[in-house]
Amino acid sequence: MDILSYEKVADLLALLYKSEFNGKANGRFRIARAELAKLSGKKYIKQPSVDNISIWLAEKHGLLLIDLNDEFPIIKESIMRRYRKANNNVLREVLDISEETDSVDEED
Numbered sequence: 004m005d006i007l008s009y010e011k012v013a014d015l016l017a018l019l020y021k022s023e024f025n026g027k028a029n030g031r032f033r034i035a036r037a038e039l040a041k042l043s044g045k046k047y048i049k050q051p052s053v054d055n056i057s058i059w060l061a062e063k064h065g066l067l068l069i070d071l072n073d074e075f076p077i078i079k080e081s082i083m084r085r086y087r088k089a090n091n092n093v094l095r096e097v098l099d100i101s102e103e104t105d106s107v108d109e110e111d
Contacts, residue, residue: 004041004044005044006043006044006045007042007043007044009052009055009056009058009059010059010063012039012042012043012056012059013056013059013060013063013064014063014064015042016034016042016056016060016064016066016068016077017060017063017064017066019032019034019077020032020064020066020077031076031077031078031079031082032076032077033071033074033075033076033077034074034075034077035073035074035075036048036072036073036074036075039053039056039075043056053068053070053075056068057070060077061080065079065080065081066078066079066080067079067080067083
């Protein structure tokens with residue numbers, strides 16, 4: 004297999020997202036690092052390639068590629084945008100963390 008462009012790999016991942024497999028009509032899925040490399044036409048896939056594929060996937064298809072080191076879940080960006088947000092008020096109320104934080108030196 005030839006080495007594919009980042010855009011083409013993103014297009015193929017989006018096609019997988021829209022396709023029926025493993026008993027689901029379509030939707031979120033995860034792909035192993037080795038399978039992403041194979042899909043890209045490479046033996047190994049390095050972080051800059053993953054980052055570029057992720058950018059194309061988000062910009063062109065509205066899908067997020069989440070890097071979990073050995074595998075990559077693919078999910079709609081709009082789903083992630085609906086997650087509850089931990090803003091400054093939440094940090095203060097739930098964790099008692101103020102907006103003015105003191106720096107803490109850690110000992111090695």
